[in-house]
Amino acid sequence: MTLAFGRDHLAIPGPSILPSRVLRAMHRPAPNIYAGSLVDTTLSILADLNRLAGNSGQALIYIGNGHAGWEAALVNVLAPGERLLALDNGRFGRGWAGMATALGIEVQTLHATPGEPLDPARLEAALRDDTAHRIRAVSTVHSDTSSATTNDLAALRAAIDTAAHPALLLVDGICSFGCEPVDMDALGIDAYVTACQKGLMTPPGLAIVLIGERAANARGDAPRSPYWDWRPRLAPGMFPERFCGTPPTHHLFGLREALDMLFEEGPDRVMARHRALAGCVWAAVDAWSGAGELRVLVERREHRSVAVTAVRTRDGDAERLRDWCEREAGMTLGIGMALERIDRHGTATVLVPGSAQFRIGHMGHLNPPMLLGTLATIDAGLKALGIAHGDGALAAAASAVADAAGSAAVTAPNVTRD
């Protein structure tokens, strides 16, 4: 007998669970796209995205997904033939690098071991080696969604500074934005790419690119793809030029509402809530790891994303568990993505097959009944399938919630949720 008939529960690392408020805000008639409230709404969104990212520069919204944001940033910053130093922590860091290669950019890659951040010393060394300053930009993910690893952006920034290298810093914050703090100005991030469907709690469809002055002018007046070209978007004649054509009306309604929610809660509280709930996941997995083979893929807490956790299993168990949760309990866990180690010769070895890993998304619109429900359903699945696991995971998770709620560093705001 399946018990799945209730709310389908999505616990994947994006798209994340959509607040009722956001869906409601999107359920409205088509607006005028040349004048009126859509214009004000858009400008307020751009301002709030910058505010959330600590960016004193400019903000762009592309109709597209995260990959669109990647391409937009690359096309406007790097000409074919110019060199990008790409940091790789998993499938997404590597994917961005691959996109650059396809665009004719010359790519040099530093591969981290999956589950570990990129060692800043390696970045510093690579930049020092580039005495001719041929490297025009460094790209990195903040958190890699596939391995659930987080890089230390401040340390990477420091490495660039220490190397006294003029490379631009391009950051993929797709997985982390709205979950993990970022301060573009303080970190000297020149271009920051994100998307609306994770921490920003909006259905997929918008890529967001936040830029500083250096990135804005990186390619001067060089011709480039009109769709990605950010120059007319930043200095539009008619309003639709901000979007190279018809604006994404309903996504703008949704994103406006999501940002309202975020600022009503307060960005600091949002980030603290993500950290607390991530701790709750880790407490559970640590308890499960007491017997059998489950464990958090990223060993050290400070290297873990607060938005997604990858859980190692015996090969095959991850898939069985995901199937059980979906079929019997109405809950969808994130698929495992194969993680490879790449040696100095560029040879790839699979370190963790996709079938030996699953991921729990814990980003965005999330509170204890939702997250504890996820963990408890996994626990039920482990029991139903006879997958060996340590005891006490749920009590540990509940204790983590109790401790976090009790710590009360920040006063609760009085706002409407739903």
Next chain:
Amino acid sequence: MTLAFGRDHLAIPGPSILPSRVLRAMHRPAPNIYAGSLVDTTLSILADLNRLAGNSGQALIYIGNGHAGWEAALVNVLAPGERLLALDNGRFGRGWAGMATALGIEVQTLHATPGEPLDPARLEAALRDDTAHRIRAVSTVHSDTSSATTNDLAALRAAIDTAAHPALLLVDGICSFGCEPVDMDALGIDAYVTACQKGLMTPPGLAIVLIGERAANARGDAPRSPYWDWRPRLAPGMFPERFCGTPPTHHLFGLREALDMLFEEGPDRVMARHRALAGCVWAAVDAWSGAGELRVLVERREHRSVAVTAVRTRDGDAERLRDWCEREAGMTLGIGMALERIDRHGTATVLVPGSAQFRIGHMGHLNPPMLLGTLATIDAGLKALGIAHGDGALAAAASAVADAAGSAAVTAPNVTRD
């Protein structure tokens, strides 16, 4: 710090959590109310309500809440001065009796101890005592929402039959319909009152009254309140007469969708799912009862509602816990309602104050991540507040889910949920 910012989670015994499908079905333009699809929709709803209740008689929908349904049934079955034998298992059984008194009906009440069903032998005795057959009808709740107690309808029916008494049987299925099976024809239920906001997963606003032939004609042509009078509703000239005026258009859209969901899953599976999830709640509370004062209010499993569970606590703990869950975790538990014992002289003594009890609703659109999330959040609250409780509650609940899902007596249907 509050962690409440996610989906507000409602774990009260109605209104229950609304499926997205139901809300979506209600989000539509106003329809023609004299002809067209609304008429067909309504007729199909009435047929499906009867099907779900095993009623070969007629179905009525009143714009109103459960209390409206109570009054509709009373007004059409009993004239002022006629006698009702009312069974009382808590606030709702007693409330219905009180309504009858206010309507001028003569009421004789049998009070059960809160947390226990009414002893069928007492019903039989009372009916046997009524040699003049002055008792025109017997009223009872199926499950009482305040005490979470369930009566054994078959045993009550048998008592009436054994007493060879012609009284009509009126049943309040507000808390149980769609959760616990009922077969009106087999049980000889003459009038069955329910509402749309619990097992039927629709926002409050509709009272449902299902009747058999005897109830339909109980008062013959006697005049009565036009709004409650079911005669024109059962034989309408123009369609709106089914509702004594403008029909509840959007609630009909919603209820149609909810019934579609229920029949897509299959009523047997729906009832089995409720029983399984109730077992999961009881497993958790039983574990908590290992230390401290928490325990299921209704002692014996066969006396418990599968739709709601009342949990006894030390006086005051229930309120502290409810507050914590709402404020810190975004979850609303059901309030405790004071339960009284009434002696043979009619003197009431509070047996369980409202502050020493809380209720967990587990009715309607519910699956493991939702229910386990509820239980785990309560567990976190107990820990945060230092309320003594036994260990292992969540593991027990997860095991109960694992066992129920694994039992697989019924093949899972392949339908769309959300």
Next chain:
Amino acid sequence: MTLAFGRDHLAIPGPSILPSRVLRAMHRPAPNIYAGSLVDTTLSILADLNRLAGNSGQALIYIGNGHAGWEAALVNVLAPGERLLALDNGRFGRGWAGMATALGIEVQTLHATPGEPLDPARLEAALRDDTAHRIRAVSTVHSDTSSATTNDLAALRAAIDTAAHPALLLVDGICSFGCEPVDMDALGIDAYVTACQKGLMTPPGLAIVLIGERAANARGDAPRSPYWDWRPRLAPGMFPERFCGTPPTHHLFGLREALDMLFEEGPDRVMARHRALAGCVWAAVDAWSGAGELRVLVERREHRSVAVTAVRTRDGDAERLRDWCEREAGMTLGIGMALERIDRHGTATVLVPGSAQFRIGHMGHLNPPMLLGTLATIDAGLKALGIAHGDGALAAAASAVADAAGSAAVTAPNVTRD
């Protein structure tokens, strides 16, 4: 070929067209019904209903439709056997009187000719005749939806005052509330009944009863139907007692939003808009009346409702036209209701069969493209069906809009519509 595939357009006298904002407000999760924002929302609604009606007394909301509101007012004001003087302008005035009779109230009726208001002199005479002051209350519609006639409430009030009669004044404002101004205090209205699905732009499901001090206490402590009894609703212990049980959560969300819209536009502007748009309808029908048999049923402008217009046709044409509009153009007109003249002997003669009349609703959420679209579609139907009609109706309607918009007595507010 049908051209109907677009928005279904409802031009009936209620339920009226629902604003997107209202439907959106109703599309949300089930709330806590004992505490929290639902309580505040409800209290604010009650206050705003009173404000809109100029009532310094109290406001009640019943889950029900307009007929429920009728019964609630009668049950709380009049005991069986007491006398009501009922004014009849059509099916609804008469319907309310019929309900009183069924409730055991002694009813004396003054019948107006359909299409005419009740002559205040007749009311005055009837009250003067009642030297014993046996008449406890006078009931009247403000506007009768079936005949689209409006009574002059101030003149009726003056008649009661001139007769120096203590009868309570009960008014049915179901068709007029939110369209036509009413000032309960100034008019000495003791109980005012309305519903949410017309000028209040909310799906059907709520009856509203606004009362003054005299009505509140009219029956003292006399027992009455618990569902209608307004005493516990006005002095609730727990919040749900305001609704005699579970509150109509989603309708409250919707009505709150509708009232927000109404106050954002401004009640004066709302009323002026209705008057202007009604004038636009009349201009069109007057032009059609230049040839053939179409004409506004109510002859004199000051006797016409601003919320609905009944249009006389040759017998049968009304039905053909309604069918054509629905089938070919996706537009639903209001059905005609047979209107009868009742002579002094109580003998009824059909004055206007339902098939010789249709009605255009022009209440609530309505602006020129909607209303002119209605009129132009009727015009197309007349042409398609070869129903004789005068020329220039649409130009006349457009001119009426041009003139009204141009008159600009009131400055336009800057608010969000949709």
Next chain:
Amino acid sequence: MTLAFGRDHLAIPGPSILPSRVLRAMHRPAPNIYAGSLVDTTLSILADLNRLAGNSGQALIYIGNGHAGWEAALVNVLAPGERLLALDNGRFGRGWAGMATALGIEVQTLHATPGEPLDPARLEAALRDDTAHRIRAVSTVHSDTSSATTNDLAALRAAIDTAAHPALLLVDGICSFGCEPVDMDALGIDAYVTACQKGLMTPPGLAIVLIGERAANARGDAPRSPYWDWRPRLAPGMFPERFCGTPPTHHLFGLREALDMLFEEGPDRVMARHRALAGCVWAAVDAWSGAGELRVLVERREHRSVAVTAVRTRDGDAERLRDWCEREAGMTLGIGMALERIDRHGTATVLVPGSAQFRIGHMGHLNPPMLLGTLATIDAGLKALGIAHGDGALAAAASAVADAAGSAAVTAPNVTRD
């Protein structure tokens, strides 16, 4: 006094009015993006888009707007340096050509006089001149949204065939798809670009590119922008590769519903409805042209788009009228876009300033009350502003509706609209 408080009425040439069904379909929880129903939904959409376009080739959906579709088609068909022969009928034909230039494609343009289609003889001549077959592709709009002119695709196809030139034919059907029939296979269209927010009745956010075999392989294995590259999208490994990353989940839900509506009505009936309603607009404007300066910009009916009509006015009147309609009546008309004539030296002269033109969108979800309401509101605005115009426009439009509905060539389907 403004009368605008009702449904905001959008009469612009896209985004078009959204059906309730479409918005409702989009109001749902986030789905699994790797497996399950989203995959089937997407495949069914792709098949139905091809079916609607008469394409036996392949279909692609890009997250983007119409401009994104333009770029996708160009990038996959033409390498930098290759030659495109671009036909220009207004801002959009010219815009596509400009995009090609920016992408490094060599562009040769044939400029039509605004308001006229491109003479096929000029296309034939240009292709004959290209004896070396340097022209790799011909691009044209089907209908240009700015001038509301339609090209005769069959004649253009014939011109290419007559010239026996191997150029690929690229067509922009953004304004026409779902309104005007197209048969890609029969017309030999190699790539057809459209978007979801006009005839497809879905909020903006999806570009659609339908291609045949020759276009699919036009650039062989040449590297290109990964986001636009259609090769991995046509042969995806994991499902998200169809969208180069996260799929546009909610837009897919919406588009699926819109296509359901379109096929329920029947594509032939949809196209016939658009033609009939366009005729209704033209009848009104022709009547207005009886006095003053209003007239349809495109002189000959066979050159007019059935989805949008541009109306010439005295300079300045267009803007005054648009302002009045928006402010006083809640209706938004399409802005005028300046139309230029370009001589053989490439010198542009403004033929129609934007301020001397407005546009009426009549595409998608549209029926008589909506369209006649638009025309009647314009008529009211002309009167209010004292803009000279001929009489009888609305009667003429109503007659056109009466005639079209009466012609009844196609039997009406019995389906749900809203």
